[in-house]
Amino acid sequence: MNALRVTTAAAGLALMGVGVSLLGDVRDPTGVLLWLGGAVVLHDALIAPLVLLVGLVVVRGGARGPVRGALLVAGALTAVALPVLLRPGRTANPSVLPLDYPRNWLIALAAVAVLTGVWFGGRRYLSD
Structure with a gap:
């Protein structure tokens, strides 16, 4: 296993630990569990199949992997941002x-789109 993969795994585990430690402050754990379950269902039933379909239909050749990765990141960003994006107007505070x-x-x-384009362009430039 290379160093980048080990470092990324360690950072992910540390962030998961922070998340678990913050669960003690939650007053309504059923709401959190419902939200997490909804995120899993949203990902497995909608985001992942759409990403695979778009990657298969739209992109041919070597760009399929980067486009699928970018779509997965965009889908995850959307799932995380969905509660504030769908909020009903301004709050009192x-x-x-x-x-x-x-x-x-x-x-x-x-930024995801630009970085994907830069990564793909750099990869093509280096392969020529």
Whole structure:
């Protein structure tokens, strides 16, 4: 196993530990479990099949893997951002959701698209 994979796995495990430690502060664990279950269903029933289908239909050749990866990241970003994107208007307390979340979500999706294009272009450039 290479060092990058080990480092990434260690960082993921550390972040999962942080998440588990924060569960003690949750007042309604059933709501959290419902949200997590919904995220799993959303991923397995909608996001993953769509990513595979789009990767199969739209892209031919060597770009299929990077496009599928970018679509998976975009789907995960959307699943995480969905609660604030679908919120019904402004809250009474502006400090609860202080940022422009739809704009930031679009910026994150644009960054994924640009980085995928740069990665694919660099890969093609290096292979020539």
